[in-house]
Amino acid sequence: MGSSDRARRAAKQQARARHAQRMANGADARSLDANGIAGRLWAAANDYSYGQKHTAAAEAEYLADADDRQLGIAVAGVFHRALNFLWPSGWLPYDLVQVISRECDGFAVGFVTDVIAVDMSQHAEATLHERWRDQLRQIEARPWWPHDRQHFEQWLARHILSKQEGLEVVIVALATLMALPKLPLILPLPGSSSVADVLLGAGVDQKVLAKVRGLLAKAESTEFPEEAEALSAKAQELMSRHAFERALLDADEHVAQTASSRRVWLDTPYVGAKAQLVAAVAAANRSRGVVYEKLGFIALIGADLDLEITELLSTSLLLQATRAMVASGAGVDTRSRTYRQSFLLAYAVRIGQRLRAAAEESDDHAADDRLLPVLADREKAVSELFEELHPATVKKSYTVGSTAGWQAGTAAADQADLGVSRPNLTATR
Structure with missing residues (x-):
């Protein structure tokens, strides 16, 4: 057995052990705060990326009982963290949508497009490079939901998904983003562009x-x-x-x-x-x-x-x-x-x-x-x-x-x- 095969097998064994430990020690999901939920989402996505696909369904079933507000905060937080890592790693909005469309289903594509729209809304349009703005228009990344409720809750309702189904989508999409390699940085990062860049x-x-x-x-x-x-x-x-x-x-x-x-x-x-x-x-x-x-x-x-x-x-x-x-x-x-x-x-x-x-x-x-x-x-x-x-x-x-x-x-x-x-x-x- 080659070293890479041994490494993959060891990673899978560790993933199984982590999942078993989480299930054995896990408290009632309703008692988890946003940080606790986010930690379990990261761990489940990591396990999924190492081939432990059953953990996505198990974790989704468990976390479906969590408080709606805490769950919405956690989901938004893990994707905000993921995007803040991917942008400096050279990825652009259109790139991410292309990858998700090839690896996941249509629900994941729509969800990732939404979280990109959320992430970009924190920057003034004038500080986004022209090609960033073009890509956001191309993937139709724009908020469609009222801001008085969490996006995740409204996204579930829009697509007629249960919380468990939606969480499975979230874990698989997060795992896909976590596995992406670093690319050359070819455009100024969001918030740092200027008129000179456009010219x-x-x-x-x-x-x-x-x-x-x-x-x-x-x-x-x-x-x-x-x-x-x-x-x-x-x-x-x-x-x-x-x-x-x-x-x-x-x-x-x-x-x-x-x-x-x-x-x-x-x-x-x-x-x-x-x-x-x-x-x-x-x-x-x-x-x-x-x-x-x-x-x-x-x-x-x-x-x-x-x-x-x-x-x-x-x-x-x-x-x-x-x-x-x-x-x-x-x-x-x-x-x-x-x-x-x-x-x-x-x-x-x-x-x-x-x-x-x-x-x-x-x-x-x-x-x-x-x-x-x-x-x-x-x-x-x-x-x-x-x-x-x-x-x-x-x-x-x-x-x-x-x-x-x-x-x-x-x-x-x-x-x-x-x-x-x-x-x-x-x-x-």
Whole structure:
């Protein structure tokens, strides 16, 4: 037996012993105050994380008899403590909701969203970074409950759950949050942001982004390939023109180039293969990526506008890749995991080749020498932030187990609409 197996077995034995001791010595739950309840919630969540899943149900049954007010205070307190640990550990609101949605049920997702809303309400909106505010809107984290009663009590009533059922949700969600690893800190913490932080991303024209998102939404919903291609090409043209105009303006105004980081969460399965596609798009847009395959996202590092282009184009290409993969055949082999992973890896490789070729052609048309120092400074900023956030990355290789999948993925990538043609810079002066 390996050392890690022995450690896990020892942890499970300790969890069983703690649970038995709690049940043997536990007083009537109605006599517990908030601190006592919180301690039992932490212990139960810790046991659950070590595989002792039956303890969640046992503790939930026991604590269901606790005083409603003390129980509500305890539940709010343990999650406040958990979030105050996770924010400095690099986690963001959207990240937490993504993890909970993958590991828990819909009740847990709603509950964690609520406790995030509670936690954020203690900060003035002006002290939250713009991307924090965007994420809170995205996950719809806003208080819906009257503040004259505890949130936990009202949450139970809203979802028609008993206290025991609700406590099981609480313990499982808390265990999931407790098990999360530390991530690089990519945004100012809540309460510490300022106007200067927001101005760092001011080069991204939100009106242009709104137009691009609208075009891509129409492209993804239409059933006519020609229409989708025209809409996607128009979207990329708008973004490309805006990117070059922004770079020329930075050159004229001698604006220092900066880099930032963001996370793109990917649907399962085949997270690794899908991340390769996003990484290929990022590389073509002067950005870099690091894959967190077990968690389910790829971290991108680049200039804000380049990251916007990467996200928008990646989203469209992932949709096109999935559609092409599903439509590639009805045979048993085409539905296998080996075939589909090979398909997506080939798609990513071929898309990367096409994007690099398009970038080289675009560079041939880059007639304005003002761009050279700006792009060089931007590349330096990206490299420095990459090394700061991810100093110990390693490369990972993937096995292609299906020749048919590889060939089909390559063919599909050749048909994919990139819309990556960039305007002649002389027209954007």
